[in-house]
Each structure stands twice: as C-alpha cells, then as structure tokens.
Amino acid sequence: MIDLRSDTVTKPTRGMLGAMFKAEVGDDVYGEDPTTNYLEEKVAKLLGKEGSIFVASGTMANQLSLRAHTQPGDEVIMDRNSHAFLNEGAGGAAISGVQFFLLEGNRGILDPLKIEQAIRDPSDYHHPVTSLIWIENTHNRGGGSIYPPDLVREISRVAKDYNLRLHMDGARLLNASVALGIDPKEYTRYVDSTSLCLSKGLGAPVGSVVAGNREFVRRIRRFRKMLGGGMRQTGYLAAAGIYALDHHVDRLAEDHANAKLLAKAIAQLDCFRINPNNVETNIVYFRVVEGKLNPDGLKDELRENAILVHQVGNDYFRAVTHLDVSRQDILQVISLLKRAVSQLTA
Template sequence: MIDLISDTATRPSPEMRRFMAEAPVGDEQLGEDPSVNRLQEMVAELTGKEAALFLPSGTMCNIIGIKLHTQPGDKIVLERHAHPFTSEAGGPGLLAGVMTHLVDGVRGVFTPQQVEEAAQPGDGIHTPPTTLVCIENTHNRGGGKIWPLETLEAVADKAHDLGLKVHLDGARLLNAVVATGIPAHVWCAKMDTCWIDLSKGLGCPVGAVLAGDRETIRRARRYKQMFGGAMRQAGIIAAAGIYALQHNVERLAEDHANARLLATGLAEIPGIAIDPDEVETNIVFFDVAGTGRTAQEINQALIGHGVRMGAVGRTRMRAVTHLDVSRADIERAVEVMRMVVAGAR
C-alpha cells in the first residue's frame, strides 16, 4: 500500500528501532530518564526556549498549552480550521473550560486586525475575557501553508500588546523550517509556548514536545500528570525523537518535492482541480467533483489498486507525503489516479 492518508502513517526505520532498543532509561515521572531529559534539552535548544516537556501526543501539547494560559470561562482565538477546534474532540471546552472565537483566515493565516477585533473586551461583565491566541504553522487544513514570518510576528505582537498569550501549534513546524531556511528558534521567538510533533514527518512512532520558559514548563508538568501523560521508562520512545532530530529533519525537503510532483501530476488529470503552486510543504488538497464521483468513491477505487489517500469532504481529498513514500511511489500514485478517474469518466 502506498499510504498517503497522513504523515502519521510513517513507521520507525530499522536504524531508529535499534537506537530505541539501546536507549538508557529511568523513571520519567521523577525526571530520571536520561533519554527523555536529553530529548527535552534538544527541543528547548532547537526552539530557543528555556525548557521543554516530552508528551505522548501533539493533542496533549495543545490542551496543556491552552490550559497554561487560560482560566475556565476565558475565550481563545483560533482560525476556523485550526486543529484544536476541528480534530481534538472538544478538548479545549471539556478540559480547559474555554470558549473559542473562530476567525476566518486565508489557508489558516489571519491578521493582527482580526485578533484585535476578536479580543474586544466588551463590558467585562457579560463577555468572557480573551486570554490566548493560537497559531498553527504549518497549517494542516490550509494545505500545509507556511505562515509568512512577518505576519506571524505581527499577530504575536498585537496579541501581546492586548495582554494575550500566544501558543504555537508546531506539529509540522520543522516542515516550515526546512522549506524556508528560517530556524525554529526564530519562528518560536515571540511564542509563549510552542511544540513540535515527532510522529509525523520525523517518522517516530509516538510523541511530541512542548517548550516554553522554565516556570511555564514547571506548571505544565502538573497538567501532564493530571491528564494522564506521565510515563515511566519512556526513554525507549524518547530515543526515537533524538534519532529523528539527528537524522530526519533535512530529509523533509524530499517530502516537499514529492508533494509538488504529486500535485503537478494530479493537475494534468481531467476532472481534478488543484493549483500546484499552493503546495508549499508536504500536504496536497484537491477536488474531484469534475470526475462525477465522490472523494470516498475515488479513494475506495484507489485502495483497490494499492494507493490510499484521505477523503476530507464530499469531493475534497488530501494526500500527505512522508519518509515512507518514494518518488517512484508518487509516480505510481499519479498513474493509479489517472486510471481510476478514466474509469469513472
């Protein structure tokens, strides 16, 4: 199966597995696991923050990030298609007790003016206080869109001027780093908290790392315990993150090249609507309405020929490239799509 449903489909390589098996371990909950500690130090340095915290998932990074900067009844500002709103099972409302104010971005990117409008305080009695702005970079449902750095910084500056905190959902931040050449610490400089995912393009089986100042991460440890994220000999899985940061970052450029190759090939197929110029990283969205079939029907036909993508709407599909998919796999996926669409027509 050529699996393009998500970059979470990656599997640890044999080299990564060996590195994991040989990792020194200790009690992570007591701060005594040397591999976990090393990974946290690496991510803190990478993001330019004082400290970092290894967590089981990016979703936990987001909910802890939200919890750190809010009180129940507060309002947070999110882009309409941001992951905490679309894909985290209502966690911000249940676990942090916050309300969400959704703004309409352009492929996930919004402006300082939208932040200012969303954060209007009202009379302070009938309206909830706005305390946090969340940014997602790259933006998943924006097709892997990279925020322009100047826009990201301007949004953060406006939020801080208004007395708000800023949390960066950096699940695919390193894709932005590789695509632009802008270091992670620059992207994170104006963020109060930020995180990177290990289980997407970096190819780890599990995990993410939240970063911030030392006091914020100290407080985050309490929520890690509260939400069931504390572990024991977690160095076995943290070691995968160490290996990935040492070996799998620069190769993300291959995923970006493969995504552009896929988009270019799909654009040549009658009935498929896509603009290859919008593909900046490793995520490709396209529409199959012109084929006369639904996205689910197209995907089922693809699976029958050994290719899997994602149906994310009635006629909208998503394909994500990653380290387990080669250039030859992309060429084969385009060939299969051409065959499936021709059969549909």
C-alpha cells in the same frame, strides 16, 4: 501499500529502532530518565526556549497548552479550521473550560488586524476574557500552509500590546522552517510557547514536545500528570525522537518536492480542482469536480491498487507525503491515479 492518508503512518527506520533498543532509561515521572531529559534539553535549545516537556501526542500537547495558558471561562482566538478546534473532541471546552473566537484565515493564516479586532474589552464583564492567541504552523486544513515569520512577529506585537499569550501549534513546524530554509527560532522567538510533533514527518512512532518558559513547563508537567500523561520509561520513545531530529529534518524537503510533483499531476486532470501553487509543504488537498466521477469510487479504486488517501467529506481528498513514500512511489501513484480516472470516466 502506499499510504498517503497522513504523515502519522510512518514506521521507525532500522536506525531509529536501534537507537530505541540501546536507550538508557529511568522513571520519567521522577525525572530520572536520562534519554527523555536529553530530548527535552535538545528541543528547548532547538526552539530557543527555557525548557520543554515530552508528551504522548500532538493533541495532548495542544490540550495541555490550552490548560496551562488559560482559566475556565476565558476565550481563545484561533482560525476556524484549527486542529485544536476541529479535531480534538471538544477538549478545549471539556478540559480547560474555554470558548473559541473563530476567525476566517487565509488557508488558516490569520490577519493581525482581524486578531486585534477580535480581542474583548476586559472591563466589560458581559463578555469572556481574551487570554490567548493560537496559531497553527504549518496549517493542516490550509493544505500545509506556512506562516511568514514577519507575520508571526506582527501577531506577537498584538499579543504584547494587549498582554495576551501567543501559542504556536507547531506539530509540523519543522516542515515550515525547512521549506523556507530558516532556523525554527525565527518563528519561536515571537511566541510564548510552541509544540513540535515527533511522530509525523520526522518519523518517530510516538510523541510530541511542548516548549516554553520554566513556569509554563512546570504547569504543563502538573496538568500532564492530572490527565494521566505521566509515563515511566519514556526514554525508549525519546530515543526515537532524538534520532528523528538528528537524521530526518533536512529530508523533509524531499516530502515537499514529492507533494508538489503530485499536485502538478493532479492539476492536469480536469476532473479535479486544485491549485498546485498552494502546496507549500507535504499536504495536498484536491476536490472532485461535481459530476465528473464518483468520489467513493475513486477512493475504492485507489485502495484496490494499494493506494490509501484520506477522504474529507464527500468530494474532498487529502494526500500527505512522508518518510515512507519515495519519489518512485509518487510516480506510481500518479500513473495509477490517471488509470483510475480513465476507468471511472469511461
């Protein structure tokens, strides 16, 4: 089975399993798990922050960050297709009591001028208080689009001018830094806090890390406990994250190359609409041209040939390359996709 639904489907490598088996552990709620402590120190150093904290998932990282940065009734500025808005069960409203001011980004990338125009006048009590600017890098619904670091710097300037916090949902941050060939600190130097997912392209089975200053991490730790996220011998999971950071970062470039190869092949089929130039990292979105073929039939035909893709709505598909998908797998997908199209349009 070639599973392209998401980069979350990766399974631990033999080396990662070995690291997990050998991990020295303790009780993390007491702060006594040496492997988890080491991971948190490692990520804080990688991202240039005072501290970081291991959490169960990317969604938990996002929801805890919203809670730590805001008060109930605040407003958060973000792109309308942000994961934190679309795909987290209205957690921002339910857990933090915030509302969102949603902007139309360019494939998820926000314009600093539009952000500035969205900031509320804090003296007008008819309106909510703007407290947080939220960016997602890379942007999932934007097709793995990348924020230019200079743009993040400009957004940071806006945040500072209005005394707002700036958070980066960096679930796939290392995809962005690898694609541009830069240190991730070229991004994180401009934000107050950021997350980093270990269980997507990096291949760990579980976990994300949230990084920021010491007070922010202290607040995250309190809210993590409140939401039932205080786990015990997390060192087994942290060991997988450490292994991933040591062995699986540079190879993200292979995923990007595979995604671009797939996108170029899809673009040659006239029943699909895709701009391969928009594929910057490991996410490929493509749309079925109306009347050309049946989208459900395409998904079923691919599944029968042991290929899984994610259907977003009726005629929109996503394919995500990752650690468990090789170049040979992509070539096989291209061949079978062409065959499926030929059969469905005959």
